[in-house]
Amino acid sequence: MENLGTIGTTEEQIELMDVATNFCRDKSPIEKxxxxxxxxxxxxxxxxxxxxxxxxxxxxxxE
Structure with a gap:
């Protein structure tokens, strides 16, 4: 079987995840x-x- 390599996460994806996490934490606290x-x-x-x-x-x- 061919080695397909490792699927990784790009810096852009990590940045987006961080922004989304902070946005959700700030805008959607559990009480809200x-x-x-x-x-x-x-x-x-x-x-x-x-x-x-x-x-x-x-x-x-x-894009």
């Missing part, structure tokens, strides 16, 4: 998430706006 469960809308439009501004909504689309 629990409150949104009972909210009629069920999500925070401001957070989704910021996610869009960060370009995360199109992250799976090649």
């Amino acid at each position: 998430v629990r409150a949104l469960i009972d909210d009629e809308l069920g999500y925070d439009p401001g957070v989704w706006k910021e996610i869009g501004e960060l370009g995360w909504l199109a992250i799976a689309i090649p």
Whole structure:
């Protein structure tokens, strides 16, 4: 069988994970998430706006 090598994580991916982790920690503390469960809308439009501004909504689309 051919050696396919090791699949690694790039510096860019690590940076994105760090930014996303910090964003979620800052914008979605557990108390806020629990409150949104009972909210009629069920999500925070401001957070989704910021996610869009960060370009995360199109992250799976090649440049």
